[in-house]
Amino acid sequence: MSLISGLTSYDDVTLLLLSGLILTVTAGIVSRSEPLAHPLVLGQQSEPSKVRRPTESAVYRNYGVGMYMPLPTRPKREVQTVNNFVQAEANHERILFGVKTTNAELQDRISTLGTGLVRKLNLAPRDSSVLMLLDDSFEYLVSVLALSACSVTPITISHLQLLNPVLSVHPPSAIIVQSRFLHALLEQLADEKEAGLHLIVVGEIDDLALSHARKTGIQLIPWEDVLKSGAEPLNLSTSDLPTSNDVFMISYYADDIGQPKAVQFTHQNMTAAVVSNRALFAVSTPVSSSDRVLSSFSMNTPFGMGVLFQALWEGASFSAKPNIGLFKSESDKAEDSVFAAVASSRPTILYTLPSELASLSSNVLTTAKGSFLYTLAWKRKMGALLEGSLNRTTPWDRVVFEEARAKWSLSDLRSVVTAGEPSDPSTQAICSIAMSVPISRAHIYSLSASPILASHPLDLQRHFPATGGSQMSKDPLHVGPPAPSVEVKLVGVSENDIEAGNDPRGELLIRGTSVGTPVSESTVPYSDGWLPTGERAIVQSNGTFKVVGRQRRTTGP
Structure with missing residues (x-):
């Protein structure tokens, strides 16, 4: 009995040590970070086809779509054209390009402007086209949707250097132009001898422009006058109304050597892009009517237009x-x-661009360094990041980072999408900790209105270097699996590499419901609708892709 009583006896020190042990274990369990996405989700992000052709990889699709299901084409069955993005049943106010409006008011402007354009310019449905030379603005949005509602095709160019070739190859029925570019455009049109062309001007028209226009026979019409002239409704016949397979817009861009190329997008391409863009955000936090979207991508590009339409629909x-x-x-x-x-x-x-996100993040961290707890907070956040977890509600965020984000107007931010240039691996930890929101890396291309590849927004289970270095930056970050509306494959793949179990490497080809149709004569598509991107890529074992360089190609296989 003395032995048993000796083993079970205790004093205050024993109780104190035992309590400390229990608290330590409990704190470790509670503070352990759980991955935001299950490893199985990130372990297979693409679904490859069961068969492949020699020197080609399998065909890859987004795992959420599956190999034998049709690619998505629209967010809802009734969304057949881009004009259906303006939902009549939504009656809340929102701000579009600084203009507070409702969907009913927006739809009224679209209808009025469309009527005015058709009447003043005698535009013919499915035959006329209008060149857009505008800044990203509310007027641009209304003009595009007004033309679409009347089955008139907007033409966009990504750079002003393409203006001359476009005027020569695809002369428009009219031009909608920003007033600050009016003088330069009038001089250019005078050289082209474009007498009788209508210019719809957004902004003030000065006397010099009016005088120049009279001499050249070009007609200048204020945008507001066109809007006023559409007060009486226009009754289009059913056959003149747009359908999902009609061309919505023609987009001109420059290739690697500066030559103009054109691609046409149907309404279905744009509605599919809106569906595809939803995959850029976590399922638990989709885009909603309470969001404020800021974009660094112009409406003069297919991706920029798709981003705007997504915000419009949501x-x-x-x-x-x-x-x-x-x-x-x-x-x-x-x-x-x-x-x-x-x-x-x-x-x-x-x-935004990755470089812009890095600049914003750097400013946030520079401000946060004013806290004496910054070093400890960084280590804690980095530890959670390496475990695949990140959020803004930790004590370290409240004490160290919250005030810094508020100073730079980022306290309401909840999701980021980067595109337009490669992401620097050495800045990923900086951006993730500074923002502490899901960041999706999208790879965009001029032939698609949606990203062709995009990383999972919660894909955090990878190595984040705490400091940058040139050696680290040479290995590009993956840009995820194919977007839901796109399927991809690689050609020119080494059979020896595949037999050895190495990751396939080759030229990236795309096709899908958000991919447009090239109209440039020099673009030769592959068979079965495949289009070359001129880029080389590697597909990893989990179905994510790395874009590793350019590959010029002038003919098909």
């Missing part, structure tokens, strides 16, 4: 960063920076 507010459209300059003005755009719109969702 009922979100939308704004664009200044100085991103046709009339952008190498500006160092503070009002043209991403910092000014963020301060003005206080976005909840940000579409």
Whole structure:
């Protein structure tokens, strides 16, 4: 009995040590970070086809779509054209390019402007086209949807250098132009001898422009006058109304050597892009009517147009960063920076370039370093990041990072999409910790209105270097699996590499419901609708892709 009583006896020190042990174990369990996405979800992000052709990889699709299901084409069955993105049943107010409006008011403007354009310019459904030379603006949005409603095709160009070739190859029925570019355009049209052409001008028309127009026979019409002239409804015949397979727009871009190329997008291409863009966000936090979207991608590009249409469909507010459209300059003005755009719109969702995100993140961390707890907070956040977890509700965020984010108008941010340039691996930890929101890396291409590849927004289970280095930056980050509306494959793949179990490497080909149809004569598609991107890529074992360089190609296989 003395032995048993000796073993079971205790004093205050024993109780204190035991309590400390229990608290330590409990704190470790409670503070352990759980991955935001299950490893099985990230372990197979693409579904490959069962068979492949020699020197080609399998055909890859987004795992959420599956190999034998049709690619998505629209967010809802009744959404047949881009005009259906303006949902009549939604009656809340939102801000589009600084203009507070409702869907009913927006639809009224679209109908009125469309009527005015057809009447004043004698535009013919499915035959006429209108060249858009506008900054990203509310007028641009209304004009595009008004033309679409009347089955008139908008033409967009990604750079002003393409204007001359487009005027020669595809002369438009009319041009909608920003007033600040009016003088330069009039001089150019005078050289082209475009007498009788109608120019719809957004902004003020000065006396010099009026005098120049009279001499050349070009007609200048204020945009507001066209809007006023559409007060009486226009009754289009049923056969003139747009359908899902009609061409919505023609987009001109420059290839690697500066030659103009064109691609046409149907209404279905754009509705499919909206569905595809939903995969850029976590299922638990989709885009909603309470969001404020800020984009660094111009409406003059297919991807920029798709981003705007997604916000339009979801009922979100939308704004664009200044100085991103046709009339952008190498500006160092503070009002043209991403910092000014963020301060003005206080976005909840940000579409931006990786370099812009890195700059925003650097500013947040520089401000946060004023806290004496910064070093400890960084280590804790990095530890959670390496375990695949990240959020803004930790004590370290409240004490160290929250005030810094508020200073840079990022306290409401909840999701980021980067695109337009490669992401630097050495900045990923900086961006993830500074923002502490899901970040999706999208790979975009001029032939698609949606990303062709995009990483899972919660894919955090990878190595994040704490400091940058040139050696680390040489290995590109993956850009995820194919987007839901796109399927991809690689050609020119080494059979020896495949037999050895190595990751396939080759030229990236795409096709899908959000991919447009090239109309440039020099573009030769592969068989079965496959289109070359001119890029080389590697597909990894989990179905994610790395884009590793360019590969020029002038003919099909």
